[in-house]
Amino acid sequence: MMKSDRKYYIDNLRWTCILLLIPYHAAMAWNCWGEKNYIWFQANKGLSAFISLISPWYMPLLFVLAGMSARYSLQKRAVKAFVRERVTKLLLPFLIGMVTVVAGITYYADHFHNGYTDGFFAHYRIFFTRITDLTGYDGGWTPGHLWFLLYLFVISIVALGVIWLQKRFFHGFSCKNIKMYGIYLLGILPAIGSVFLDIGGKSLGMYMALYLIGYYVLAEDAVVEKIVKHRVWNLVVMLAADILDVYLFIWGGNARAALSTVMYFITLWFGILAIIGFGQKRFNFSNSVTRYLTSRSFPIYIIHFVWVVAFQFYFGKVTVNTWILYIVPVVLSYIMTIVSCEIFERVKFVLGRVLKRK
Numbered sequence: 001m002m003k004s005d006r007k008y009y010i011d012n013l014r015w016t017c018i019l020l021l022i023p024y025h026a027a028m029a030w031n032c033w034g035e036k037n038y039i040w041f042q043a044n045k046g047l048s049a050f051i052s053l054i055s056p057w058y059m060p061l062l063f064v065l066a067g068m069s070a071r072y073s074l075q076k077r078a079v080k081a082f083v084r085e086r087v088t089k090l091l092l093p094f095l096i097g098m099v100t101v102v103a104g105i106t107y108y109a110d111h112f113h114n115g116y117t118d119g120f121f122a123h124y125r126i127f128f129t130r131i132t133d134l135t136g137y138d139g140g141w142t143p144g145h146l147w148f149l150l151y152l153f154v155i156s157i158v159a160l161g162v163i164w165l166q167k168r169f170f171h172g173f174s175c176k177n178i179k180m181y182g183i184y185l186l187g188i189l190p191a192i193g194s195v196f197l198d199i200g201g202k203s204l205g206m207y208m209a210l211y212l213i214g215y216y217v218l219a220e221d222a223v224v225e226k227i228v229k230h231r232v233w234n235l236v237v238m239l240a241a242d243i244l245d246v247y248l249f250i251w252g253g254n255a256r257a258a259l260s261t262v263m264y265f266i267t268l269w270f271g272i273l274a275i276i277g278f279g280q281k282r283f284n285f286s287n288s289v290t291r292y293l294t295s296r297s298f299p300i301y302i303i304h305f306v307w308v309v310a311f312q313f314y315f316g317k318v319t320v321n322t323w324i325l326y327i328v329p330v331v332l333s334y335i336m337t338i339v340s341c342e343i344f345e346r347v348k349f350v351l352g353r354v355l356k357r358k
Contacts, residue, residue, distance in 0.1 A: 007280075011290070013283065026329055032044065052250055098146060126139050146302065176220040187265065218276060228280050241266035300338075
């Protein structure tokens with residue numbers, strides 16, 4: 001059997017990050033920095049620390065992995081096929097998810113924060129006409145957690161222009177011989193990019209920089225080999241900066257905001273390097289479980305949040321125990337998200353068969 005050259009660790013790291021979103025989003029109901037969230041119970045510094053521990057690196061890592069995947073994809077398919085895939089995999093799910101999953105989340109938020117009492121379908125009028133801060137916490141329009149799909153679609157298309165210009169004017173450009181200190185210095189780019197096109201705390205500039213770094217640098221096997229060799233050091237630096245950042249952000253107060261920001265970006269970059277290093281070394285395999293989760297990663301991303309919010313909304317009516325309100329919805333959300341994905345896949349399969357017959 002021919003050995004596959006697929007980088008399985010990229011797929012495995014992607015679905016691992018996506019699965020982590022369920023406990024992450026559930027914990028947001030106890031954030032201690034004043035964000036209302038769709039459901040908010042009270043401030044809890046322990047759960048807030050968990051959010052702060054993973055937030056510097058997990059979404060940036062997804063953009064880096066997307067850039068790496070784009071490099072491998074464009075080596076095998078034409079630009080038109082790549083764009084078509086971006087539309088079907090990112091833009092269409094974003095639009096469908098907006099009017100189903102995100103609309104459902106804002107429906108519960110309006111119930112929780114504003115005492116909304118009408119039905120779900122009646123709430124569409126509010127969802128499409130109440131344009132405020134774009135968070136959706138008041139029941140109004142928001143991209144919700146699907147901002148990632150929209151950003152990734154826009155960045156993927158814009159990056160094609162950057163790649164075309166590079167090939168047109170800098171043919172033969174390669175980062176495979178970059179030294180390790182150069183890889184570390186690249187961590188400055190997301191920090192610089194973060195000041196550009198920041199929309200609601202999510203910077204297109206930063207994520208564009210991470211995507212392009214993934215495409216041009218971290219997709220090079222020679223670069224990944226260097227990262228693997230330094231993975232322990234990268235992990236030590238990442239954990240030290242991450243723990244300090246959590247302490248400063250959760251317990252340090254506004255007076256230490258500048259140092260916390262520095263620790264945030266150190267955690268972001270060294271965290272990405274450490275996770276890719278350990279991922280390539282220990283997580284670069286495929287079996288039935290990893291293939292299944294790879295195939296369901298985007299549906300899980302789209303669907304999961306509405307279950308988290310719904311379970312916290314209903315359980316919040318019968319108990320005030322923090323750990324019941326956290327653990328039970330997390331477990332049930334994992335179960336119902338997988339069930340929903342399977343129903344969706346079967347419906348899609350049946351519709352596909354019907355359309356083919358026609």
